[in-house]
Amino acid sequence: MNPLFIILFRIAQGDRLRKPTPEEERRWAGLFCLIGIYFGVAFISIRYARHFWDTAGEFSLVAVAAVVVVILTFVPRFWGRYVPAVVSWIFGAVLWVSLFVLALTGHLA
Numbered sequence: 001m002n003p004l005f006i007i008l009f010r011i012a013q014g015d016r017l018r019k020p021t022p023e024e025e026r027r028w029a030g031l032f033c034l035i036g037i038y039f040g041v042a043f044i045s046i047r048y049a050r051h052f053w054d055t056a057g058e059f060s061l062v063a064v065a066a067v068v069v070v071i072l073t074f075v076p077r078f079w080g081r082y083v084p085a086v087v088s089w090i091f092g093a094v095l096w097v098s099l100f101v102l103a104l105t106g107h108l109a
Contacts, residue, residue, distance in 0.1 A: 006028065022085070023080055023081070024080075025085045026079070026080035026081070026083065026084065026085045026088065027076045027077060027079070027080030028076075028080075028085075029080070029083075029085040029088035029089050029092065030075070030076040030079030030080045030083060030088050031072075031076045032088065032089070032092045033079070033088045033089075033091050033092035033095065034071075034072065034075055034076060034079065035072075036092050036095040036096050036099060037095065038068070038072075039099055040095065040099060043099075043102075043108045047108070
């Protein structure tokens with residue numbers, strides 16, 4: 001993730017800008033990878049489940065948003081516990097580069 005964003009986020013939380021622990025590093029790396037996965041799933045969902053998004057009611061949209069928030073809250077904690085940070089950074093980098101290339105070539109439209 002962007003180091004400036006991480007520093008600003010930690011200052012906003014009242015942190016003293018100490019060096020992050022290995023578990024925090026793994027958790028941030030997992031979040032970097034997980035957000036890329038979410039973008040990929042969102043693009044696939046928009047492309048192939050257009051009928052659902054066009055006809056979804058309020059309850060369905062709130063349920064999807066709640067699931068996304070719960071996953072973004074709890075999955076990085078487990079991901080950070082079991083997956084090394086280097087693996088997350090490499091997987092996330094490949095994922096983000098591939099999403100960027102697909103967006104530039106117009107395959108995500």
